[in-house]
């Protein structure tokens with residue numbers, strides 16, 4: 703696609719979209735195809751056309767403008783989890799469109815997967831206390847929903863996040879569960895745990911780490927997994943149909959990785975091969991490196 707094509711056809715399409723206050727479902731596929739065809743040299747022009755929605759009033763614009771200073775903050779993740787739609791007619795259809803992105807659905811799916819893992823761990827405790835650490839804990843919504851669905855909790859949580867606004871939000875959300883939770887305003891790269899855990903979970907964090915940091919983090923935290931416990935690390939798969947729209951409109955760039963790369967990282971970190979597994983949420987867009995001990 704060249705710039706002339708973008709200028710004429712896309713401008714016309716975008717104008718029509720704005721006149722209609724955003725896309726209707728039958729237009730989603732066409733828009734995604736057009737965006738997939740945009741090459742890096744055309745991105746700035748396209749973003750200029752899209753300016754009316756590239757502000758924090760839409761989810762995609764929130765990502766683009768980064769009001770918290772970085773991508774993937776607790777607030778945008780919570781908007782995805784809560785299926786937030788701006789009631790303003792100018793933005794509503796854009797948020798509805800956003801929630802149909804396979805990547806957004808995969809993020810919601812990873813919350814479900816986390817709840818399943820926590821529920822299973824809790825059920826296997828026979829009343830004894832088990833320790834869980836969450837790295838890059840954000841809104842801690844998976845734990846919130848877990849608490850709401852289990853009859854008796856036997857899990858004790860340590861929650862690490864670099865952003866104290868994220869911690870303040872999560873503490874307020876969890877004010878009824880704080881006896882089971884300790885929040886640490888820490889950088890996971892620098893932090894050294896003070897005890898061992900039956901589960902170390904991290905989703906939405908390692909996709910921001912370079913390969914060498916990923917391997918370093920496995921090595922560092924695997925040391926703090928109890929015998930019989932596990933460490934589970936999420937990372938977006940290279941097979942992510944929403945990657946282009948997230949990059950072009952959301953300015954949201956991640957290290958996408960294949961299952962084989964995740965396995966290789968674990969091997970490089972010295973994890974025995976038989977203890978390594980890769981699982982995923984139902985769409986296969988969020989992979990999880992599962993390391994048993």
Ligand SMILES: C[S@@+](CC[C@H](N)C(=O)[O-])C[C@H]1O[C@@H](n2cnc3c(N)ncnc32)[C@H](O)[C@@H]1O
Nearest residue numbers: 774776838839840863864865868889890905906
């Ligand atoms: C995309 S959110 C994911 C939140 C949560 N794990 C989830 O899946 O819903 C990433 C979180 O990691 C935090 N974070 C980013 N880099 C970090 C670091 N180096 N140390 C600790 N937290 C970090 C961010 O502040 C943010 O809350």
